[in-house]
Amino acid sequence: MIKISGLKKVYQSDIGDVTALEDVNLDIRRGEVFGIIGSSGAGKSTLIRCINLLEKPSAGKIEIAGQDITELSGKELILLRRSLGMIFQHFNLLMQQTVADNVAFPLEIARVPRTEIATRVQELLKLVGLSEKAGAYPAQLSGGQKQRVAIARALANNPKVLLCDEATSALDALTTKSILALLKDINEKLGLTIVLITHQIEVVKEICDRVAVIEKNRIVETGRVVDILTKPKTACTKNLVGGDLFEKIPKERILFDGPQDDKRRLKVTFTGEAAMKPLISYMILEFRIYANILFADINYLKEAVVGELVLELTGARDAVDDAVRYLKGQNLIVEELER
Numbered sequence: 001m002i003k004i005s006g007l008k009k010v011y012q013s014d015i016g017d018v019t020a021l022e023d024v025n026l027d028i029r030r031g032e033v034f035g036i037i038g039s040s041g042a043g044k045s046t047l048i049r050c051i052n053l054l055e056k057p058s059a060g061k062i063e064i065a066g067q068d069i070t071e072l073s074g075k076e077l078i079l080l081r082r083s084l085g086m087i088f089q090h091f092n093l094l095m096q097q098t099v100a101d102n103v104a105f106p107l108e109i110a111r112v113p114r115t116e117i118a119t120r121v122q123e124l125l126k127l128v129g130l131s132e133k134a135g136a137y138p139a140q141l142s143g144g145q146k147q148r149v150a151i152a153r154a155l156a157n158n159p160k161v162l163l164c165d166e167a168t169s170a171l172d173a174l175t176t177k178s179i180l181a182l183l184k185d186i187n188e189k190l191g192l193t194i195v196l197i198t199h200q201i202e203v204v205k206e207i208c209d210r211v212a213v214i215e216k217n218r219i220v221e222t223g224r225v226v227d228i229l230t231k232p233k234t235a236c237t238k239n240l241v242g243g244d245l246f247e248k249i250p251k252e253r254i255l256f257d258g259p260q261d262d263k264r265r266l267k268v269t270f271t272g273e274a275a276m277k278p279l280i281s282y283m284i285l286e287f288r289i290y291a292n293i294l295f296a297d298i299n300y301l302k303e304a305v306v307g308e309l310v311l312e313l314t315g316a317r318d319a320v321d322d323a324v325r326y327l328k329g330q331n332l333i334v335e336e337l338e339r
């Protein structure tokens with residue numbers, strides 16, 4: 001659906017050239033929810049703005065549905081923009097216009113007949129759950145409601161792709177969940193391809209099928225969300241996915257003061273079928289050891305369940321060793337936390 005090859009973007013500024021993107025290659029499939037995650041300044045906004053030519057790439061190719069868009073101008077560019085909806089962190093609504101007028105705006109620009117506009121606005125407001133707010137002004141709405149209006153407006157011209165620029169970053173956790181649920185619903189109902197950029201891993205876990213990690217203007221890895229979470233390849237990805245256990249548990253709880261023969265501490269990550277099996281209970285009974293759970297977390301991703309456990313195993317030394325060997329032989333990712 002969207003194929004990006006060798007994309008480069010250099011900004012000319014007073015302090016000289018700033019390279020915001022370097023050799024970016026991505027292949028985003030039709031109908032998927034694709035996340036681009038990275039920390040501040042990594043190049044996320046530049047990348048999403050290049051996809052709809054709000055920024056002109058310095059080099060490289062962006063193909064949408066087989067058409068190279070980088071050379072488009074005039075009428076073709078207008079038509080391209082119409083086929084790509086976009087929502088923003090701060091909603092960008094017209095504050096002096098009602099909700100209905102905000103949603104009608106892109107339809108008016110596209111010269112859709114008035115009677116059709118009224119029907120379409122009603123449909124869109126129904127889709128985002130805001131039918132009762134048609135006559136309200138943005139200032140009378142909550143952040144979540146404003147983003148719903150922005151989503152309705154972005155969908156007005158039946159785009160093929162919805163681009164989301166940090167769309168939930170200004171919202172609280174509960175509202176974020178409801179907006180993500182709406183995006184998921186729209187993706188499923190309309191088969192719309194969604195590309196979203198974010199610095200929040202929670203957003204990726206909640207709705208993305210695949211994700212690309214961007215660091216210092218380059219894509220450092222791309223993959224299924226479950227793979228990025230369980231097998232991050234770079235230190236940057238580890239940081240972004242919360243691989244640093246010490247952010248979750250106080251360091252002194254999981255590191256030993258000195259060598260301990262009869263104790264081992266493990267971080268166990270499990271996914272797929274392994275998540276459904278009572279492996280820990282089996283291990284305790286079979287090897288007659290104690291397992292103290294220091295930390296446990298489970299993520300329900302779109303297509304997988306990923307669990308994380310930090311265990312302290314104690315008992316007779318051989319038994320503990322056997323238990324660790326047993327766990328390592330299962331379909332689990334087992335990491336020893338310093339012995």
Ligand SMILES: Nc1ncnc2c1ncn2[C@@H]1O[C@H](COP(=O)(O)OP(=O)(O)OP(=O)(O)O)[C@@H](O)[C@H]1O
Pocket residue numbers: 011012013018019020038039040041042043044045046047199
């Ligand atoms: N108009 C501009 N002129 C010059 N440099 C720019 C411009 N816009 C962005 N940059 C620079 O390009 C780099 C990438 O910025 P970009 O906004 O794309 O990153 P980001 O990942 O979206 O960051 P954030 O999450 O903080 O918004 C940064 O070094 C930034 O300072």
